[in-house]
Amino acid sequence: MAVLLAGMGEAVPGVTVNRLCSSGLNALGMAAQAIRSGDADFLIAGGAESMTRAPYVLGKAGSAFGRDQKIEDTTLGWRFINPAMQAAYGVDTMPQTGENVAEQWGVSREEQDRFALASQEKAARAQANGRFAAEIVPVSIPQKRGDPLLFEADEHLRATSLEALAKLKPVVKADGTVTAGNASGLNDGAAAMLVASEAAAVTHGLTPRARVIGMAAAGIAPRIMGAGPIEAARKLLARNDMTVDQLDVIELNEAFASQAIATLRDLAVDPFDPRVNPNGGAIALGHPLGMSGARIALSAVEQLHRTGGRHALAFMCIGVGQGLALLLERV
Numbered sequence: 001m002a003v004l005l006a007g008m009g010e011a012v013p014g015v016t017v018n019r020l021c022s023s024g025l026n027a028l029g030m031a032a033q034a035i036r037s038g039d040a041d042f043l044i045a046g047g048a049e050s051m052t053r054a055p056y057v058l059g060k061a062g063s064a065f066g067r068d069q070k071i072e073d074t075t076l077g078w079r080f081i082n083p084a085m086q087a088a089y090g091v092d093t094m095p096q097t098g099e100n101v102a103e104q105w106g107v108s109r110e111e112q113d114r115f116a117l118a119s120q121e122k123a124a125r126a127q128a129n130g131r132f133a134a135e136i137v138p139v140s141i142p143q144k145r146g147d148p149l150l151f152e153a154d155e156h157l158r159a160t161s162l163e164a165l166a167k168l169k170p171v172v173k174a175d176g177t178v179t180a181g182n183a184s185g186l187n188d189g190a191a192a193m194l195v196a197s198e199a200a201a202v203t204h205g206l207t208p209r210a211r212v213i214g215m216a217a218a219g220i221a222p223r224i225m226g227a228g229p230i231e232a233a234r235k236l237l238a239r240n241d242m243t244v245d246q247l248d249v250i251e252l253n254e255a256f257a258s259q260a261i262a263t264l265r266d267l268a269v270d271p272f273d274p275r276v277n278p279n280g281g282a283i284a285l286g287h288p289l290g291m292s293g294a295r296i297a298l299s300a301v302e303q304l305h306r307t308g309g310r311h312a313l314a315f316m317c318i319g320v321g322q323g324l325a326l327l328l329e330r331v
Contacts, residue, residue: 002048011318018112020077021255022316022324023047025293029215029326031195041200048193049288050107051075053188075186075321077289092223095171096176096318098256101226109177112257113165115180115271116283119254123157123280131279134294156185156286158169184259187286191294210301210312213240213327220321224260228323229315231264236313236325244269248309251296253316254281263317278303299325304330 003014017027024047031045054075062068072080081091092100102112126132138152152234160181170176171183194206201208216239218231229252237243244250244267254260254277264271279299282292293316315325 002029004007004155006249007047015188017047019322019324020319021253021287021289022318023100023290024295025297025314025316025324025326026215028294028297029212029324032212035195035197037245041197042204043195044192045287046190046292046294047292048190049290049292050188051288052185061279062152072112078290085181089222094255095178095183097171097223097225098183098258099176100223101256101262102177102258104224105227105258105265107177107261109166109179109182111271112177113162113181113256115261117160117162117167118272119257119277119278119280119283120158120160122278123154124159126279127153127157131302131306133165135298141148154285156187177183178237178256178258180223180285182187182217184253184282184287187288189286189288189295190289190290191298193294193298208331210304211329211331213311213329215324217222217321217325220323222319225319225321226317227262227266228317228321229253229263229325230323232323232325233263233267233313233315235248236315236327240327242311242327245314247275247311247313249278249300249312250275251277251300251303251305251312251314252281253287253296254283255287255317257283259317293324297328300328301330304328 014101017023017030019026026046027047031043033042034043054070055075058071059069059080076094105230125320136152138150141149141151143149165181168179170179172178196206214236216227216236218229218235220228229280250269252260252263261271264276270277296316297314300314304312310330312328314328315323317323
């Protein structure tokens, strides 16, 4: 549907990738794989999400003429849980998984709030300095009267302070650490990148910005899904004989400050290392699920060109217990 509505023509095929939060990043990795295998030479890969328009769904009754149907909110994804899955793994909400990671990795409320504040401040500086202009395509919105409204800046950023963040109530339990201030927001967004073979780039007069070196996924217990990126990153770096010290940019999706801090520390990276989300992350910019992976990859590429770095890692956690990582090289 996106292909047709974009006006690309009826002869252009498309496919929907669903790996929950990492769908946009997975689409980019799959596009590179298709080109590498010779199955394609020119693709558009990315993701889109409208969380404000996510529908409510009504399940069917569990028995004939039953009255046990439930209405579920799909903002965070499909909510019908297989009873066998629930019995085996429980049903932790996303904030609960953030608390689980904070407890298992020993991440304090103060540390999470400091990380969240840093994300907001970095994003605010980047927006004020015009750094996001290279990543954003403005959208013109017709108005009933007057000129169209030009939408050209992310609106989720919030001016805040450690004192303001400390006043927010935990969302899971009274003595918890995850709050609305140190977690990502519910947002709408879309991002896409052109992926081409070297021959196709020459044919179409394109100047390559980066090369996709590889992609790796890993599984983990659903209750600590936020730690999924740890093993995904390790697998990908080991496969390419690299270490985190060789990375010039580290773009980690900030689902929760707790999982971001835990992931980075487990990989021996300081959460406040200047390579990490240098222009802010999902806590400040928001986390439109299907889109976020494509955004962090694009941000990583732009930062490589801005700084002259060579390698970037874009990685993220995935609901129900996975992690995905993509390794990029500036060209």
